[in-house]
Amino acid sequence: xxxxxxxLATGLARGLVVALFALSLVIVWxxxxxxxxxxxxxxTVAVFAAFAVTGATxxxxxxxxxxxxxxxxxxAAVERGLVRRVPQGSPLPGMIVAIGLVMVLQSALGxxxxxxxxxxxxxxxxxxxxxGGVPLLSPYDLFVLTVALALVGLLAxxxxxxxxxxxxxxxxxxxxVSRLLGVRVPRMxxxxxxxxxxxxxxxALLLVPTExxxxxxxxxLLFVHAFTVAVLGGLDSPTGALIGGVLVGxxxxxxxxYLGAGVAPLAVLALLTLVLLVRxxxxxxxxxxxxx
Amino acid sequence: xxxxxxxxxVAAHSPAARPRLEVSGLTVTFGGLTALDGVDLTVGDxxxxxxxxxxxxxxTVALIGPNGAGKTTVFNAVxxxxxxxAGEIRLDGRPAPASPSRLLERGLARTLQxxxxxxxxxxxxxxxxxxxxxxxxxxxxxxxxxxxxxxxDAGTTVDALPYPVRKxxxxxxxxxxxxxxLLLDEPAGxxxxxxxxxxxxxxRDVVADGCAVLxxxxxxxxxxxxxDRVVVLDFGRVVASGTPDEVRADPAVEAAYLGLEAA
Numbered sequence: 048x049x050x051x052x053x054x055l056a057t058g059l060a061r062g063l064v065v066a067l068f069a070l071s072l073v074i075v076w077x078x079x080x081x082x083x084x085x086x087x088x089x090x091t092v093a094v095f096a097a098f099a100v101t102g103a104t105x106x107x108x109x110x111x112x113x114x115x116x117x118x119x120x121x122x123a124a125v126e127r128g129l130v131r132r133v134p135q136g137s138p139l140p141g142m143i144v145a146i147g148l149v150m151v152l153q154s155a156l157g158x159x160x161x162x163x164x165x166x167x168x169x170x171x172x173x174x175x176x177x178x179g180g181v182p183l184l185s186p187y188d189l190f191v192l193t194v195a196l197a198l199v200g201l202l203a204x205x206x207x208x209x210x211x212x213x214x215x216x217x218x219x220x221x222x223x224v225s226r227l228l229g230v231r232v233p234r235m236x237x238x239x240x241x242x243x244x245x246x247x248x249x250x251a252l253l254l255v256p257t258e259x260x261x262x263x264x265x266x267x268l269l270f271v272h273a274f275t276v277a278v279l280g281g282l283d284s285p286t287g288a289l290i291g292g293v294l295v296g297x298x299x300x301x302x303x304x305y306l307g308a309g310v311a312p313l314a315v316l317a318l319l320t321l322v323l324l325v326r327x328x329x330x331x332x333x334x335x336x337x338x339x
Numbered sequence: 340x341x342x343x344x345x346x347x348x349v350a351a352h353s354p355a356a357r358p359r360l361e362v363s364g365l366t367v368t369f370g371g372l373t374a375l376d377g378v379d380l381t382v383g384d385x386x387x388x389x390x391x392x393x394x395x396x397x398x399t400v401a402l403i404g405p406n407g408a409g410k411t412t413v414f415n416a417v418x419x420x421x422x423x424x425a426g427e428i429r430l431d432g433r434p435a436p437a438s439p440s441r442l443l444e445r446g447l448a449r450t451l452q453x454x455x456x457x458x459x460x461x462x463x464x465x466x467x468x469x470x471x472x473x474x475x476x477x478x479x480x481x482x483x484x485x486x487x488x489x490x491x492d493a494g495t496t497v498d499a500l501p502y503p504v505r506k507x508x509x510x511x512x513x514x515x516x517x518x519x520x521l522l523l524d525e526p527a528g529x530x531x532x533x534x535x536x537x538x539x540x541x542x543r544d545v546v547a548d549g550c551a552v553l554x555x556x557x558x559x560x561x562x563x564x565x566x567d568r569v570v571v572l573d574f575g576r577v578v579a580s581g582t583p584d585e586v587r588a589d590p591a592v593e594a595a596y597l598g599l600e601a602a
Contacts, residue, residue: 210471217457217468224455227418228469228512229443 049181054304055297057175060188062296063195064254068266068273069280069288070202071247075122076282077219078239081138085125085145086247087270088152091263093118093248094255095156098167107170114248122244126237156263164260173257191253198249199289205242206285215239268312272299275319281329290331357432359383359396359446359520359551360417365426367412367575374412376575377426383520383551399542399552401562401583404572405596410555411452413572414522418442418449430520443469446519450526454509456497462508463493469516483515487541503534510541520551527558539564563587571595 068086075083083089096117101110125148133140171186184192206212218225218235226232250273251266258265276295280287295315302314322329362380366373383396402410415421417428419439428435430445442449448469456465466483470476484493487507497505506529513521523542527535535558542565546552556562562569562583569586571579573595579586586592 210476213460213464213467213471216460216464220457220459221455223420223439224451224457225468226439227420227442227449227451227455229440229516230468230471231440 050304051301053175053182054300056183057188058297058300059293060184060191060296061254061257061300062293063192063199064250064292065269065272065276065296065299066289066292067195067198067250067253068247068269069276069292070199070285071243071250072273072277073280073282073285073288074239074243074246076277078215078236078243079126079130079141081130081141081145082274082277082282083122083145083240083243084142084270085148085152086122086243086273087251087266088149088156088263089121089125089244090118090247090251090266090269091156091261092121092152093244094167094251094261094265095160097248097252098165098261111249111252114252115245118244118246118248119241120244122247123237123241125244126240130240131233131236153263160263162262164262164265166260167256169256187256194249194253198246202246202285211238271312272296272315275315275322278319278327278329279322281331284329284331287329287331357429358385359431360553361427361429361432362413362417363427363429365413365416365428366424367409367416367421368424374575375409375416375423375426378409378413378572378575378577380413380553380570380577382553397546397549397551398567399546399554399565401566401569402553402555402572403557403559403562403569403586404578408572408595409575410572411524412575414449414524414553414555417522418447443516443518447522448513448516448518448520449522450509450513450524452524452528454505456505456509456512458498459496461494461496462489462491462500465497465508466493466512466515469512473516479515479517480511483511486514486544487511488537503530506530506534510538514545518550520553521545523552523554523556525556526554527556527561535561 068090071086072083075081075086093114097110097114100113101107104110129144129148130141133144169187171190173185173187175182175185175188177183206216214225214230215235215238217228218230218232219239222232225235251269254269255261255265272295273292276288276291279295280289280291295318298314298318299311302311358381360380360382362378365375365378365380367375380400380402382400383398385396402413404410412421416423417435419435419437419442430447436442436445457468462484463480466480467476470479487510489504489507489511491500491504497508500508506526510523510526526538526542530538539561542552542554554562554566566583568580569583570577571586571589571592578591578595579589581589
């Protein structure tokens with residue numbers, strides 16, 4: 048029982064990170080109708096930037112800021128420099144470009160930094176608190192939970208409580224109509240990509256200290272989990288990304304705890320297959336008609 | 340994100356202004372199909388109704404014609420959604436913007452046949468989009484909703500509303516930025532008699548407020564009730580224009596609608 052409680056608690060913390068990354072995929076999907084397969088590679092570039100800045104300044108927070116800025120800037124550059132220039136009639140060319148970008152970025156990181164995993168210290172203690180003899184969340188888990196929940200709240204406010212969020216939602220729902228109403232849709236699409244890059248960078252930065260360390264492929268598994276979450280929740284649904292993220296996080300934690308770490312990726316892929324077979328649009332998918 | 344929309348485009352209208360919309364020699368082709376062939380059209384000529392009590396250049400022009408005549412293509416060309424192969428489009432004497440997102444700054448608003456409301460957004464959010472980021476946006480939205488007599492809860496998502504109400508939301512959204520030129524694409528389509536009558540009152544009210552209206556419509560009684568001038572398109576060409584009575588008596592119009600040779 049103690050073990051179950053511990054696994055559920057750590058699964059929740061990990062699940063919120065996965066949910067954040069899935070949210071970043073949802074933001075791009077809503078802005079551009081595209082699954083950004085390069086999101087993990089971009090996030091890894093951002094974490095390398097954080098690693099460099101933290102190493103130079105000794106400040107985790109400076110590194111955090113660097114990760115957010117790098118994620119936003121790289122994704123904005125990807126949208127402006129690449130994705131916008133491919134044919135727009137079908138999502139396929141954009142996705143192929145994104146997959147190509149994964150290879151370019153990961154190869155560049157591999158050439159620049161080599162294959163080894165660089166240890167990345169967490170800003171808080173990773174040993175769990177023990178309550179009544181039961182190990183629960185660590186201070187770092189609590190930090191991750193707090194940051195993730197704060198960001199979710201911030202995103203909810205941005206999208207539902209601000210003028211910019213209204214324009215982002217309108218241009219995502221019906222770009223042509225939005226243009227007629229004076230919304231600068233291309234600018235909104237770029238902003239969506241930038242926002243998405245920052246959120247993905249933050250998720251990766253929160254996760255890496257709990258993994259083997261930092262290398263060019265540090266966020267690959269996070270992407271697989273987050274993609275599963277986005278499909279599970281519906282690529283259009285921020286709520287689905289949140290709930291799906293927690294579900295997948297807990298699933299990974301339980302399978303890792305009871306069956307071994309090697310089985311967890313298989314469990315996630317099995318879940319992805321099941322969702323694609325039973326409900327390919329996702330559990331919380333929005334209505335098909337996007338403009339009333 | 341701040342945006343540049345004149346606080347009151349109607350009020351900003353200069354006495355020396357040119358027609359709100361001048362279309363000359365407009366030709367649009369889709370592949371081998373000529374959708375518009377040298378269309379000339381003027382809306383809101385200050386010399387036209389200056390002495391009739393309405394705001395200078397405020398008038399209602401109806402663009403009618405059989406299905407496929409090119410009416411909506413005129414709208415799409417004016418709005419920059421299709422690229423003309425020849426001709427000129429001017430708003431207030433200046434070339435129309437190439438980008439549709441600049442139209443509102445130039446005082447032009449449009450409704451769509453398919454309404455184009457944002458599914459999942461509330462009534463208020465839909466109406467706020469054109470004025471988002473401008474000063475007094477909430478007041479403008481409230482005024483637009485009141486003008487359309489929309490008493491429905493503004494927090495309701497538009498998907499849940501009946502069609503006539505959604506249609507009024509779309510019109511409120513077009514009016515919220517107080518345009519100087521309003522393009523209405525089949526505003527009476529799908530409405531019952533009472534709603535059409537209420538719509539006619541709104542159009543007259545909008546024109547009385549100084550806004551010129553160009554509408555595409557099949558509802559003949561509605562057109563005759565609100566239009567100052569009628570322009571008839573057939574096969575992408577203007578075949579008649581004049582007052583409603585003049586157009587009704589024009590044999591070319593009957594030919595266009597019934598497929599007869601004009602006398």
